[in-house]
Amino acid sequence: MKKTFLLAILVLGIVLVISACAQSDNSGAEEPVVSTPVSESPAPITVSVTGRIIETVDGDYTIIRNEEDTSIYYKIDISSGITAGSGVSTDLEPNNVIAARVEMLDAEALPKATVLIELTENTSPDYNVIDAEEAKAMIDAGNVIILDVRTREEYEAGYIENSFNLPLGTIESGIGKITSDKDAVLLVYCRSGNRSKVAARELTELGYTNVYDFGGIVDWPYGIIEK
DSSP states (O other), rough: HHHHHHHHHHHHHHHHHHHHHHHHHHHTOOOOOOOOOOOOOOOOOOEEEEEEEEEEETEEEEEEEEESSOOOOEEEETOOOOOOOOOOOOOOTTEEEEEEEEEEEEEESOOOOOOEEEEEEEEEESEEEEEEHHHHHHHOOOOOOOEEOOHHHHHHHHHOOTEEOOTTTTTTHHHHHHHHOTTSEEEEESSHHHHHHHHHOOOHHTTTTEEEEEEGGGGGSSSOOOO
């Protein structure tokens, strides 16, 4: 019995010694190195944009509005200078229609933030742009047609005297019912000046030669007809 007990203690001692040696050996082993992949910056996104210039601010940036979808605006950074294609003017005047290649910085911003790469087109407006005072003088002189291109509901809420309601989207089908004279003097307005630009351009494309855009009724100080 005594020999068995001593033998058990001896075996336990040997096991403890072997275990301690194994731990000592493992503590000196180097831990595996895990390499972290280096993330690469996303490649710049280059897109082509077109639109009508709303404003250009101090040579820093210009803001354009898409002519097909007037809810889309682009802010184009031009602070590093303007690179233009052969024969393309670098004068970014309000109401000019431009096309450009730009680097997209933030497509979710409003307006969408971009940087100019190259100006590829720059066309002056094919109609006349005037203010409310000039429009009033022309109306007082007579022999003009005033077109309100807002919706029927907006028109019925208040309109400029003697104006015809020709909602945007009905220009081509409706203008002939008002006048077929392509030389008639047409004064076009909307609520704030966005739709009137689109309508004025469409009228010139239909062959009307004396089209004047005078902006929005919100800037008309001479009174309106209210029902």
